[in-house]
Amino acid sequence: MKYTRNLLAVLFTSLTLASCAGEQKTEDGWTDLFNGKDLTGWKPVAGTATFEVVDGTIEGSAVAGSPNTFLIxxxxxxxxxxxLDLKIEHSSSNSGVMARGQFDPAARDGKGLVFGYQIEADPSERAWSGGVYDEARRGWLYPLDLNPEAKSAFKMGEFNHYRIEAIGNEIKTWVNGQEVAYVVDDMDKTGFIGLQVHSIKKPEDAGRKTTFKNVKIQTENLEPKAFDKDIxxxxNSLNSLTEYEKNNGWKLLFNGQNSDGWKGAYKETFPESGWSVNEGLLTIAATDGSESTNAGDIVTKEQFSAFDLTFEFRLTEGANSGLKYFVTLSEGNKGSAIGLEYQVLDDDNHPDAKMGIEGNRTMASLYDLIKADKQARFIKPVGEWNKGRxxxxxxxxxxHYLNGVKVLEYVRGSQEFRDLVAKSKYAKWENFGEATEGHILLQDHGNEVSFKNIKIKTLK
Structure with missing residues (x-):
């Protein structure tokens, strides 16, 4: 009996040591996920790129014909x-770190698919390292057009130090001590840590190396690191602000519960019909597709001059709407009130997309003035939510931004701006778009469009 107990104790100790071989807890509360000797505790999935231990590092090598490969x-x-520390030796070797990653082994005919939050390592001229990408699912959550100062943090050919905090529904990232990204999202609450070797486009890039070392994690007594800068x-939570946002001057323009802060354009009250607030969404109902002749546009009661404004919109097929700014309500015109307009449009199914000059009436454009320079991959289809800014x-x-990517810029009142106005539908209004302040407007164009997460920060 005593022999049996001793044998069980030996077996239990052996199993415990084996299971922890890849994880070694240090005195300061960190746990090493990589023991520096072998890949115990890790496994490669989803591709055929190779991982091996070289001089105390994990070295990943690209393989021609392989999809993205992850060591998880x-x-x-x-x-x-x-x-962790991460080094990329060539511009073809895009990489990243999965945080709360997910894996479907049955996907792609049994080859498996990794998806979920990925913290980017981007050695290209785009320089979005430290940004947050939703691998194989929603695409970019935090492209670095939202924090351009951080684009210089990553160094090619050197080890770059990454810090990733995933606490509650918040993900925050640093690269070489530089504050990079801040995402609030609750899609995944748990998952694995993964190291990526990206697929390659050119056979001659096979064998390119991505190297990782000093991979460590804390899971208890977490002390989040505050961002010093205004990031x-x-x-992505519904109509809410973090304390960090509030402290940096953001406020909601739409509270998700009622129409407080809004009224009908050229009216004293909010429209009695047409516009509705339901389940946290502000929606204009479909009518006949005409411009501001039914429920009519709505405007903020407050006026703004310099600001950072964000909103999300969801189109129905063939829908047209818009968000206007510097709306003075002084023109007395019929139809929609006059102002600079961020176009909200189904480019594929509404005829307005093919009107105007060289696409300057398409989604996210400065309506009838400047075309939005956008890529199809950054546009969400009809029925999904797009983020405007x-x-x-x-x-x-x-x-103007669309889904975190800057798509146009201009200077109000510049000669170039005035030249554009002179050949547009706005030419008949003196000093169009140059008011010192104005209302924010959401347009009724006779199509069903929904809005949420409308928030603003005054800039000084």
């Missing part, structure tokens, strides 16, 4: 702080 932890994690937050700085520089 056998254990999954919920809340954590992860730090833009991608907040308009930034107006005190010196009258203006930028």
């Amino acid at each position: 932890t056998e254990e999954t994690y919920g809340d954590f702080i992860l730090e 833009f937050v991608v907040n 308009v930034v107006v700085t005190p010196d009258n520089k203006v930028a």
